[in-house]
Amino acid sequence: MKTIRIGAGAGFAGDRIDPAIDLARDGKLDYLVFECLAERTIALAQLAKRQNRSPGFDPMLRMRMEAVLPLCVANRTRIITNMGAANPEAAARETISVAQSLGLSGIRVAWISGDDVMHLLADHASHDPREHLVSANAYLGIEPIVDCLRGNAHVIITGRVADPSLFLAPMVHEFGWALDDWTHLGQGTAIGHLLECAGQLTGGYFADPGFKNVPDLDRIGFPIAEVSETGEALLSKLDGAGGALTVRNCKEQILYEVQDPSRYLTPDVTADFSTTCFAELGPNRIHVSGARGVERPINLKVSAGFAAGSIAEGQISYAGVGALPRARLARHILESRLGWISPGDLRMDFIGIDSMHGAALSESGREPYEVRLRAAGRFFDESDARRLMHEVESLYVNGPAGGGGVVTSIRENIAMDATFLSRSLVRPTIGIEVAS
Amino acid sequence: MKLREIAHARTGDKGNLVNISLIAYRDDDYPLLEQQVTVQRVTDLFASMITCPVERFCIPGLGALNFVLHRPPGESVTRSLALDAHGKTLGFVLLNIEI
Numbered sequence: 001m002k003t004i005r006i007g008a009g010a011g012f013a014g015d016r017i018d019p020a021i022d023l024a025r026d027g028k029l030d031y032l033v034f035e036c037l038a039e040r041t042i043a044l045a046q047l048a049k050r051q052n053r054s055p056g057f058d059p060m061l062r063m064r065m066e067a068v069l070p071l072c073v074a075n076r077t078r079i080i081t082n083m084g085a086a087n088p089e090a091a092a093r094e095t096i097s098v099a100q101s102l103g104l105s106g107i108r109v110a111w112i113s114g115d116d117v118m119h120l121l122a123d124h125a126s127h128d129p130r131e132h133l134v135s136a137n138a139y140l141g142i143e144p145i146v147d148c149l150r151g152n153a154h155v156i157i158t159g160r161v162a163d164p165s166l167f168l169a170p171m172v173h174e175f176g177w178a179l180d181d182w183t184h185l186g187q188g189t190a191i192g193h194l195l196e197c198a199g200q201l202t203g204g205y206f207a208d209p210g211f212k213n214v215p216d217l218d219r220i221g222f223p224i225a226e227v228s229e230t231g232e233a234l235l236s237k238l239d240g241a242g243g244a245l246t247v248r249n250c251k252e253q254i255l256y257e258v259q260d261p262s263r264y265l266t267p268d269v270t271a272d273f274s275t276t277c278f279a280e281l282g283p284n285r286i287h288v289s290g291a292r293g294v295e296r297p298i299n300l301k302v303s304a305g306f307a308a309g310s311i312a313e314g315q316i317s318y319a320g321v322g323a324l325p326r327a328r329l330a331r332h333i334l335e336s337r338l339g340w341i342s343p344g345d346l347r348m349d350f351i352g353i354d355s356m357h358g359a360a361l362s363e364s365g366r367e368p369y370e371v372r373l374r375a376a377g378r379f380f381d382e383s384d385a386r387r388l389m390h391e392v393e394s395l396y397v398n399g400p401a402g403g404g405g406v407v408t409s410i411r412e413n414i415a416m417d418a419t420f421l422s423r424s425l426v427r428p429t430i431g432i433e434v435a436s
Numbered sequence: 437m438k439l440r441e442i443a444h445a446r447t448g449d450k451g452n453l454v455n456i457s458l459i460a461y462r463d464d465d466y467p468l469l470e471q472q473v474t475v476q477r478v479t480d481l482f483a484s485m486i487t488c489p490v491e492r493f494c495i496p497g498l499g500a501l502n503f504v505l506h507r508p509p510g511e512s513v514t515r516s517l518a519l520d521a522h523g524k525t526l527g528f529v530l531l532n533i534e535i
Contacts, residue, residue: 039451040514127509205446212444248444248459251498255457257448259504261495274495290497308515344510347517355519360484361529376517415514418451 003228004174006167006191009068009081010034011198011222013041013058017067019199019222019241024071026238027224031170032072034064034081035163035196042160043305043414045086046116046135056087057094057157065098065155073104073154080145080166084157086135088113091157092433099435107435110153112144114428115160117302117421124419126306130380131415135305138421141267141296143179144428145169153432160303162266164192167225175229185269186293187231190276193264194235194253194288198222201235201253202284203243216242225288232289234281245284267300267423269293299420308415309378312385314392314408315351318400319370324353326400327371333399334375337391345378372405378413385410439535443469445527452512454523456530459500466499472535478503481533482526485511503530 007029009020013036024032036058049056058064061083072079084091092111099107121136137160146169148156158166168188171177177184194201201223203214221241225233237245254273258264264271270293277290318326331348338346349355351372354362375392379385389408396403439458442465447456458473460466478490482505491504505526509515513522 208444211440248461251459251500252444252446252457254498255448255455255459255495255500255502256446257450258455258457258502259450259453259491260493261498261502262493274493275497277497311517345517349519351519356525357529358484361481374519376519378515378517413514415512416451417512 001228001230002175003226004030004170005224005226006031006033006170006195007224008033008035008195008198008201008222010036010064011196011200012036012038013060015198017064019220020064021067021071022238022241023222023224024068024075024077029075029077029224032068032077032079033166033195034079034083035166035198037082037085037160039303039416040305040414042085042137042303043135043416046305047307047414049086055090057085057091058083061091061094062098065095066102069098069104070102073107078149078153079155080169082158082161082166084111084159086159088157088159089431092431095155095157096433096435105435107155108153108432109155109157109435110148110151110430110432112140112148112156112158112161112428112430114426115140117426120421120425121302121304121419124304126415126417128308131306131308133304134307134414136302138300138302138426139267140426140428141165142169142172144430146173147430149173151432162268163196164189164266165268167192167195168268171227182269182293182295184231186271187291188227189264189266189269189271189293190254190273190291191225191227191233191288193273194250195223195225197253197256199243200256201249202237202245203249206249206252212248214244218242232287235286235288237284245286247278247280247286250278250286250288265297265301267296269296298423300423300426302419302421304417304419306415306417308413309380310382310385310410311376311378311413312388312408312410313374313376314389314406315372315374316392316395316403317370317372317405318403320402323371324368326402327373329400330373330395330403333395334391338375338377338388341377347376349374437535438531439473439533440531443531445531447524447527449513449522449524452507452509454505454507454526456503456505456527457500458503458530459498463499466496468535469501470494473501477533478530481529
């Protein structure tokens with residue numbers, strides 16, 4: 001029975017690189033997939049590209065490619081990634097540049113675009129009239145990736161593609177599954193969904209000391225799926241790599257970021273994860289089977305990005321005797337000095353007391369040793385943002401006794417909304433570059 | 437007994453939705469989860485931060501429940517002023533309830 005080995009090289013844009021290098025070297029992989037495009041990442045990249053602040057692709061692309069390309073070429077491992085973000089074509093050229101600098105001639109780098117549907121959504125309004133549309137990207141599916149694989153690309157770089165599709169495409173290509181073979185597409189999507197967060201399947205985001213222990217989390221390895229043409233897979237990690245791949249971990253990951261587990265919508269299939277079965281075949285060896293699927297959705301999901309001002313923040317700590325009453329006094333002073341900000345655009349927290357879930361859910365009654373006061377506000381005028389930061393900083397001299405450790409920051413805020421578009425309106429395009 | 441003794445959880449997000457999976461450590465305990473961790477109970481628990489009743493999906497094959505919480509538009513992940521904008525810490529609030 002034919003099988004292929006797919007490794008997960010990254011679960012988010014800022015992910016660690018070492019586990020991918022280990023997989024590229026020792027994983028005997030047919031495919032290495034880097035999922036690096038969070039909901040908001042592409043909108044930030046679109047904005048930066050338009051303002052000529054960056055080329056619009058993932059800033060870590062060059063570093064990742066330099067690290068894994070020679071190993072992948074030597075081991076005949078093909079790379080699939082959405083690191084193209086807002087500019088897959090430029091990302092492909094950058095990858096060619098890496099290949100040439102490493103002396104790797106003949107490398108074929110394909111890029112996929114057409115996910116940018118801004119022109120179709122130009123009049124799309126936000127619920128907040130102060131915000132304006134800056135990006136709109138449709139979630140593409142497997143089809144253009146499969147076309148690139150048929151075209152013998154060594155590296156395939158996309159923009160917005162549904163995360164599991166990055167993993168499903170090589171299965172469809174290798175096993176010849178039909179594009180309406182909903183059962184196999186559902187099974188492959190389940191495997192892709194398990195792999196897409198990389199280290200989250202091998203013990204990352206799982207450890208809870210005393211309840212769920214994970215060994216050697218400091219040198220966690222990323223997962224490999226050995227997928228068979230029947231749509232089942234053996235999940236594993238490299239021998240000696242840290243972390244843990246368990247049935248419990250797989251159950252958490254199959255439900256991660258899922259609403260109705262029996263109807264997980266992607267551009268390729270409506271997948272049913274509710275029937276998935278996990279079996280432990282040995283330490284860090286989990287067999288996955290049983291997922292299903294039915295017909296794919298008619299429309300494609302579109303992520304629309306809105307420029308939503310900037311978020312400014314300031315923090316100051318109070319510690320020792322009477323920390324909480326002094327922090328409360330500081331908050332009272334700030335509320336008075338920042339009274340011009342509308343309540344909906346200002347938030348204040350006591351870190352260590354109620355900053356995560358608000359007063360209603362937080363335990364009280366205990367006098368904390370230290371409290372950190374945090375003020376955060378949204379602004380559409382930068383000078384207003386600077387006023388908030390200044391007011392927190394001035395608590396040093398004009399606030400309660402013993403405040404310390406002020407940190408202030410400001411960041412551009414891009415808000416995302418989902419909408420839907422007929423798939424007939426979205427036309428993916430493919431290009432290919434070859435390293436000389 | 438705290439729910440944490442018999443189940444584990446992971447929190448995820450999408451737009452203005454937060455999902456909390458709740459998974460029995462032992463399959464035998466799944467019926468207890470289904471019976472005790474009701475929509476009403478979870479809705480009441482998170483009342484201060486959600487806009488409408490919690491949705492609950494039962495997945496007996498995985499020994500798991502999946503709860504979906506709807507947050508107000510201004511509190512969606514990308515618009516939130518909260519320190520934990522994603523709501524990723526919420527699973528441990530659920531694990532702290534008594535059953």
